[in-house]
Amino acid sequence: xxxxxxxxxxxxxxxxxxxxxxxxxxxxxxxxxxxxxxxxxxxxxxxxxxxxxxxxxxxxxxxxxxxxxxxxxxxxxxxxxxxxxxxxxxxxxxxxxxxxxxxxxxxxxxxxxxxxxxxxxxxxxxxxxxxxxxxxxxxxxxxxxxxxxxxxxxxxxxxxxxxxxxxxxxxxxxxxxxxxxxxxxxxxxxxxxxxxxxxxxxxxxxxxxxxxxxxxxxxxxxxxxxxxxxxxxxxxxxxxxxxxxxxxxxxxxxxxxxxxxxxxxxxxxxxxxxxxxxxxxxxxxxxxxxxxxxxxxxxxxxxxxxxxxxxxxxxxxxxxxxxxxxxxxxxxxxxxxxxxxxxxxxxxxxxxxxxxxxxxxxxxxxxxxxxxxxxxx
Amino acid sequence: xxxxxxxxxxxxxxxxxxxxxxxxxxxxxxxxxxxxxxxxxxxxxxxxxxxxxxxxxxxxxxxxxxxxxxxxxxxxxxxxxxxxxxxxxxxxxxxxxxxxxxxxxxxxxxxxxxxxxxxxxxxxxxxxxxxxxxxxxxxxxxxxxxxxxxxxxxxxxxxxxxxxxxxxxxxxxxxxxxxxxxxxxxxxxxxxxxxxxxxxxxxxxxxxxxxxxxxxxxxxxxxxxxxxxxxxxxxxxxxxxxxxxxxxxxxxxxxxxxxxxxxxxxxxxxxxxxxxxxxxxxxxxxxxxxxxxxxxxxxxxxxxxxxxxxxxxxxxxxxxxxxxxxxxxxxxxxxxxxxx
Amino acid sequence: xxxxxxxxxxxxxxxxxxxxxxxxxxxxxxxxxxxxxxxxxxxxxxxxxxxxxxxxxxxxxxxxxxxxxxxxxxxxxxxxxxxxxxxxxxxxxxxxxxxxxx
Numbered sequence: 001x002x003x004x005x006x007x008x009x010x011x012x013x014x015x016x017x018x019x020x021x022x023x024x025x026x027x028x029x030x031x032x033x034x035x036x037x038x039x040x041x042x043x044x045x046x047x048x049x050x051x052x053x054x055x056x057x058x059x060x061x062x063x064x065x066x067x068x069x070x071x072x073x074x075x076x077x078x079x080x081x082x083x084x085x086x087x088x089x090x091x092x093x094x095x096x097x098x099x100x101x102x103x104x105x106x107x108x109x110x111x112x113x114x115x116x117x118x119x120x121x122x123x124x125x126x127x128x129x130x131x132x133x134x135x136x137x138x139x140x141x142x143x144x145x146x147x148x149x150x151x152x153x154x155x156x157x158x159x160x161x162x163x164x165x166x167x168x169x170x171x172x173x174x175x176x177x178x179x180x181x182x183x184x185x186x187x188x189x190x191x192x193x194x195x196x197x198x199x200x201x202x203x204x205x206x207x208x209x210x211x212x213x214x215x216x217x218x219x220x221x222x223x224x225x226x227x228x229x230x231x232x233x234x235x236x237x238x239x240x241x242x243x244x245x246x247x248x249x250x251x252x253x254x255x256x257x258x259x260x261x262x263x264x265x266x267x268x269x270x271x272x273x274x275x276x277x278x279x280x281x282x283x284x285x286x287x288x289x290x291x292x293x294x295x296x297x298x299x300x301x302x303x304x305x306x307x308x309x310x311x312x313x314x315x316x317x318x319x320x321x322x323x324x325x326x327x328x329x330x331x332x333x334x335x336x337x338x339x340x341x342x343x344x345x346x347x348x349x350x351x352x353x354x355x356x357x358x359x360x361x362x363x364x365x366x367x368x369x370x371x372x373x374x375x376x377x
Numbered sequence: 378x379x380x381x382x383x384x385x386x387x388x389x390x391x392x393x394x395x396x397x398x399x400x401x402x403x404x405x406x407x408x409x410x411x412x413x414x415x416x417x418x419x420x421x422x423x424x425x426x427x428x429x430x431x432x433x434x435x436x437x438x439x440x441x442x443x444x445x446x447x448x449x450x451x452x453x454x455x456x457x458x459x460x461x462x463x464x465x466x467x468x469x470x471x472x473x474x475x476x477x478x479x480x481x482x483x484x485x486x487x488x489x490x491x492x493x494x495x496x497x498x499x500x501x502x503x504x505x506x507x508x509x510x511x512x513x514x515x516x517x518x519x520x521x522x523x524x525x526x527x528x529x530x531x532x533x534x535x536x537x538x539x540x541x542x543x544x545x546x547x548x549x550x551x552x553x554x555x556x557x558x559x560x561x562x563x564x565x566x567x568x569x570x571x572x573x574x575x576x577x578x579x580x581x582x583x584x585x586x587x588x589x590x591x592x593x594x595x596x597x598x599x600x601x602x603x604x605x606x607x608x609x610x611x612x613x614x615x616x617x618x619x620x621x622x623x624x625x626x627x628x629x630x631x632x633x634x635x636x637x638x639x640x641x642x643x644x645x646x647x648x649x650x651x652x653x654x655x656x657x658x659x660x661x662x663x664x665x666x667x668x669x670x671x672x673x674x675x676x677x678x679x680x681x682x683x684x685x686x687x688x689x690x691x692x693x694x695x696x697x698x699x700x701x702x703x704x705x706x707x708x709x710x711x712x713x714x715x716x717x
Numbered sequence: 718x719x720x721x722x723x724x725x726x727x728x729x730x731x732x733x734x735x736x737x738x739x740x741x742x743x744x745x746x747x748x749x750x751x752x753x754x755x756x757x758x759x760x761x762x763x764x765x766x767x768x769x770x771x772x773x774x775x776x777x778x779x780x781x782x783x784x785x786x787x788x789x790x791x792x793x794x795x796x797x798x799x800x801x802x803x804x805x806x807x808x809x810x811x812x813x814x815x816x817x818x819x
Contacts, residue, residue, distance in 0.1 A: 016728050017724060053757070053772070055467065056757060057757060060761040060764040060765035061764055061769060074786070095768075101779050110776045110778070112782060116766075116767055117766075117768060118766035118767060131773075163759060163763075165760065166759060166760050166763045167773070168772055168774070169763060169764055169771075169773055170763060170773055171773040175767075222785060222786070226785065227785040229468055232468050236468075237390075240389030240390055240393075241389060243389075243391045243394055244389065283438065283510065286438065295732075299735060302735030302738065302739055303735055306735070309742040330773075330776040337749075337750070337754065338745065338749060338753070339746075340743065340746060343392060343460045343464055344391075346457050346460070347391050347395045350395035350398070350453075350454070350457065351391075351394075351395050351398070354402070355398075358402055361439070361446060365439040365442060369438065
């Protein structure tokens, strides 16, 4: 055993000396490698972190939501359905929800106006999400004016802001009283936005939602599982698209690696020729070449992963924020819970180190079979 | 709702892409290697000093290096495949662990089995390659490349099954999970294994693995036991898997009726499944390679290298089974479930 | 070590340092975990008490603000080139007729 380790150490010694002789070239490769893994790893950590966040946080969302559909669009649902729903066996509670969107033309931002069921809000006041407070520079005791869709100005005194750690779920939320909500939007009486249903036994969600669909035939029933699954595939799919887009970069990198490995200088050829003349075997040369690739890969991978972790979990994924923001002016300022998954790391490894290794095999072999006499003549 | 459903929607999952990309590369590389293997088997002639022979000798370094990379990658991809199946379970209605994900398409379990077969073949081939490298005159070149010809269809088949599986996956299908599959009342291998009586099955586990350890130990003195060691390791694999399904998993869950061999891989159970499966697969793989390699100990150029190599493989294999016994015993000891 | 001057020792030390920094991310995540999970708990509590259904990550358009609550087919309906979760949106450009005045 010890002999094998010693042998490999001598090979590493030799490899490092040979890497150092071509410092510029190898540092360039290292930099490109690190950058590529960094981008992939950042995307992956960010996607996984958000997915995990959605999975745990939204597990507390309503068990079943009943929407009314009209001509394929979400429509208001009459409150009269509530009584019928409460009669269904297995339903613990059914509650109408009032929420809607308000476009703040001055700030060019979309808010979510909502009537909370867990607290009472004095008419004429509002509780706002902390991203809005930041955007409009508002605090408790201030007041805002919203121009309603019916072209009437409404004044809301700020009764408080939602805690800043809730920004990821409620950055743009404005909580108002029911009377204000209905007056502001001209919301018809007897109607609600949708109905939240809670079920006595969680195992009966499927049966209960089937019963609801039969009772209200034009309804769309969304269960908590649907919500969780749609977030799961949303982030997965986004991350997959990013990977596809980066595939071009990976390919370019592979070509670079191939080129670096294939383009042996005359000096390198002479070097290998001399090694073979003094008794090195083809397999030894292959081993040295693999140590070259392996040291660069491993080093780049370790550095890039650490940088990606810092980027995503300490700097909020700053480089990706513009892409996530899109055209929105309201963007939650959130601190991600570090979630590390071995699978994500293994995936990045497969997408970068493996193609790199495969791309260098043929050039490495070409180098290793060089005949001593052809180069030393 | 996001991500509307349809066949093929899972192909954009990053891990799925990595696995598919890898399997395509592996098939390509193995195809090239198999084509070369055909040439080697027909034209290899160490006595000749022709340019053709020299070319073949050089090329065998390329193929060997390529195959080492491919087969090591295949082993890692088996791990990633299982890991991924487990973590994708959240996307399927009714799935709680890898069983649900694998069951979501008829190609799921065949793909897994094919990957396991590739893993074992890979271990055996890597052992052949290692032994061959020890001899100066390429002593195992023909058997090595014949084996490679046999490996190619398996690698290609496994890649095809995996592609069919991932392309067939749909998030909206209702799948049944381990609580439906690994129950004695059902039909099939899984159900049959779950229905095995607990204590005899545990006893068989100890007998089979202990026999491997004992024989591995005995091979230090009597290398001829290699003939029996490989079949024994294969038998121990089957017995150990049956024991995991029928009894060891129930100790982990502390529920006598939960028989899933995949849920033990979950973080809730401290990833204890990996502690069971890694030594089991390592021990079995190396055990399977012991006998075929040992057959070549009489070749003059290998007389020095093969006996210690076989001894080392047997020792690591037996050691793995010993670890397996230890892990199994620890599971039984820590569990609050008692059969007796 | 008797061979500490060898280049391999230095490089192995560097790689070990890289490995340690990777492990440090694990340590960092565990150290932060208690406070971070508490803030996640408070998010979950708000989701439960207000009956929220979505993350407020993308406030651009109503079907990106509430992907789980949106109409079934709502590509481009809010404004051109809005972030969209349909596969086609990644490839199909925004329609030419909208928003010319801005």
